[in-house]
Amino acid sequence: MCDPPPRMRGLLTVQIKRNLITAAIFAATNALLFRIFYVNPKQKRIREYYLNYDPDVSEELMAPYLHTTYLDKEDEAEE
Numbered sequence: 001m002c003d004p005p006p007r008m009r010g011l012l013t014v015q016i017k018r019n020l021i022t023a024a025i026f027a028a029t030n031a032l033l034f035r036i037f038y039v040n041p042k043q044k045r046i047r048e049y050y051l052n053y054d055p056d057v058s059e060e061l062m063a064p065y066l067h068t069t070y071l072d073k074e075d076e077a078e079e
Helices: 011-051 055-065 070-078
Strands: none
16 A cells, blocks of 8 residues: 655645645734733723823922923912
8 A cells, every 4th residue: 555646736835825824823813912911911001000190299209300390480480
């Protein structure tokens, strides 16, 4: 009993189709995993950050490092 001869006609076409399907499945799987494990948690962290964000507190923390602030402008306007 011998093995059947290898299929040579259309071999390249079959391999290209198989590789394209494999690449598409691989890309879709990686895109889905990236979305689930990276994008969604990052969006959740950003959403939580801005729910608790207070711009006045943030400005007071940054004020020593800024050259001018809106507080300085208010003091000048009062004088």
